[in-house]
Amino acid sequence: MTAEVATEADLAIVEDLGYQLVRLLSMINRAKAQFAGTHTADGIERAAYALLARLVTAGPHRTTALADAVHSDTSTVSRQVGSLVQHGLVKREADPEDGRACLLVATETGEEAFRRAKEARTKHMAAILAQWPAADRRTLVQLLRRLNDDFENYHPMGDTR
Numbered sequence: 001m002t003a004e005v006a007t008e009a010d011l012a013i014v015e016d017l018g019y020q021l022v023r024l025l026s027m028i029n030r031a032k033a034q035f036a037g038t039h040t041a042d043g044i045e046r047a048a049y050a051l052l053a054r055l056v057t058a059g060p061h062r063t064t065a066l067a068d069a070v071h072s073d074t075s076t077v078s079r080q081v082g083s084l085v086q087h088g089l090v091k092r093e094a095d096p097e098d099g100r101a102c103l104l105v106a107t108e109t110g111e112e113a114f115r116r117a118k119e120a121r122t123k124h125m126a127a128i129l130a131q132w133p134a135a136d137r138r139t140l141v142q143l144l145r146r147l148n149d150d151f152e153n154y155h156p157m158g159d160t161r
Contacts, residue, residue: 031124044087048080049117052089052106056114060103062095089113 006014032046044052050070055061061069067077081104084090089110095101106114129137 044083044089044113045080048084049114051077051080051104052084052110052114053118055090055104055106056111060093060105062101062103066104084110 051066054066054069058069063078063081064074066081067074070077081090085092088107091105091107092102093105095103
């Protein structure tokens with residue numbers, strides 16, 4: 001389906017998808033508020049955990065590369081990284097390829113905090129999906145992966161960021 005040849009039925013499906021995604025985001029925000037608010041028990045902004053997750057799963061990054069990886073601006077990432085460093089979850093190391101630059105690296109404490117948060121999230125998701133057949137859970141993962149990949153690769157009006 002392309003935008004030029006979308007039928008009314010195609011557009012109705014996409015409109016319903018948009019509604020369901022908005023509903024999902026609302027439920028995610030509600031769950032965040034119920035479980036910890038905007039800060040975690042250790043005082044870290046919840047949004048900063050996306051940075052920690054990227055450093056744990058993908059390895060060291062420069063600040064600008066980390067901002068690109070999480071689709072955020074460098075100033076926001078710098079502020080959040082400062083908090084992660086202050087709390088001992090991330091450290092700065094000299095970049096071996098360019099001594100003037102630094103790499104952001106998850107510490108052991110950061111890796112442990114990420115592991116705990118991931119385990120808690122996994123337990124909650126397992127409870128939500130407990131009644132779903134395994135085949136449906138696998139299909140959901142496949143379709144969400146595909147949707148996320150398409151979102152990441154979509155560049156409206158020539159925007160290639």
